Amino acid sequence: MSEPVLQLRHLSVDYPTRAGVVRGADDINLTVYRGEVLGLVGESGCGKSTTGAAIMRLLRPPGKIAGGEIIFDGQNLMELSAEEMRRLRGARLSMIFQDPLTCLNPLQRVSDHIVETIQTHRPEVSEKDARKQAAELLDRLGIRAERLDDYPHQLSGGMRQRVMIGLALALNVDLIIADEPTTSLDVIVEAQFLDQLRDLQRQFNLTIILITHNIGVVAELADRVAVMYAGKLMELADVRLLFDDPLHPYTRGLLGSVPNINLTDDNLQIMGGSPPDLINPPSGCKFHPRCPRAIERCQVEEPSFKEVRPEHWSACWLYE
Ligand SMILES: Nc1ncnc2c1ncn2[C@@H]1O[C@H](COP(=O)(O)OP(=O)(O)OP(=O)(O)O)[C@@H](O)[C@H]1O
Numbered sequence: 001m002s003e004p005v006l007q008l009r010h011l012s013v014d015y016p017t018r019a020g021v022v023r024g025a026d027d028i029n030l031t032v033y034r035g036e037v038l039g040l041v042g043e044s045g046c047g048k049s050t051t052g053a054a055i056m057r058l059l060r061p062p063g064k065i066a067g068g069e070i071i072f073d074g075q076n077l078m079e080l081s082a083e084e085m086r087r088l089r090g091a092r093l094s095m096i097f098q099d100p101l102t103c104l105n106p107l108q109r110v111s112d113h114i115v116e117t118i119q120t121h122r123p124e125v126s127e128k129d130a131r132k133q134a135a136e137l138l139d140r141l142g143i144r145a146e147r148l149d150d151y152p153h154q155l156s157g158g159m160r161q162r163v164m165i166g167l168a169l170a171l172n173v174d175l176i177i178a179d180e181p182t183t184s185l186d187v188i189v190e191a192q193f194l195d196q197l198r199d200l201q202r203q204f205n206l207t208i209i210l211i212t213h214n215i216g217v218v219a220e221l222a223d224r225v226a227v228m229y230a231g232k233l234m235e236l237a238d239v240r241l242l243f244d245d246p247l248h249p250y251t252r253g254l255l256g257s258v259p260n261i262n263l264t265d266d267n268l269q270i271m272g273g274s275p276p277d278l279i280n281p282p283s284g285c286k287f288h289p290r291c292p293r294a295i296e297r298c299q300v301e302e303p304s305f306k307e308v309r310p311e312h313w314s315a316c317w318l319y320e
């Protein structure tokens with residue numbers, strides 16, 4: 001594998017609320033390598049956005065990092081000041097959300113967004129050259145010259161997402177965290193956007209953490225997949241390996257709920273119930289109340305997340 005861009009070590013996030021402390025991410029250990037697309041999947045409320053936002057140090061209040069390290073390019077982000085973090089976010093890390101309208105200045109034309117981004121980070125580039133680069137970049141993203149002077153609200157959702165990718169490309173960021181980037185798009189536009197994202201990813205060797213509840217999107221784009229449940233990592237493997245031979249009963253349940261994935265009957269499991277309340281999570285393995293294969297030990301002791309086969313990680317007593 002290539003060099004690590006990001007390493008999460010024992011990362012935990014708490015949301016102190018009136019009802020109690022919600023542990024949104026719990027002891028996450030994960031390495032992201034340059035040039036890979038890492039899919040982060042799991043049911044709603046399992047901690048995907050929390051993990052993504054923690055990396056950017058952009059947690060919504062009252063969220064705070066309760067422990068652990070975020071090593072980005074050899075540096076522990078926990079040690080940076082707010083100002084240093086702001087600079088890093090602009091220049092080397094980029095987050096793409098479900099609705100890019102909230103991130104784009106409504107009063108700024110598309111071309112100006114890109115020109116300003118280029119000039120902020122590379123002041124030596126003249127306005128004329130920055131305009132030329134912006135036009136080339138947008139052309140590459142399939143946004144034609146006549147749209148350059150449009151405002152964000154005049155663009156379709158798919159185009160806005162492409163502008164967000166364009167901003168990340170203009171900066172040549174080291175890591176893109178995309179949180180449900182296609183959820184607001186209709187299926188046709190989603191398919192086009194995913195095609196284009198895949199092309200750009202290959203062309204520019206982009207490193208992307210792709211957060212989604214959509215297993216189909218992961219199948220299409222991800223190189224590796226991390227599965228989360230109740231704030232914990234449950235399984236991590238190459239996408240083919242994960243689909244062909246899922247180890248964790250939760251992963252099997254998750255894949256079993258997707259109609260178009262070919263799983264052998266052995267692997268298919270229908271999952272009942274719903275994720276736990278994270279203020280009072282179950283003892284032991286947090287999945288045990290829903291797990292069809294739970295044994296006594298699962299109720300009392302939490303399994304650690306470990307490499308149970310080469311490059312295949314899981315947190316489950318079945319593989320001890
Ligand atoms: N601002 C907040 N205040 C309190 N609790 C929060 C806050 N944001 C998230 N949580 C809790 O943290 C846990 C993880 O939520 P998170 O949003 O990370 O899940 P998710 O996997 O991104 O879900 P979804 O698929 O619905 O986007 C949930 O239990 C959620 O209720």
Ligand SMILES: [Mg+2]
Nearest residue numbers: 048049050179
């Ligand atoms: Mg989310």
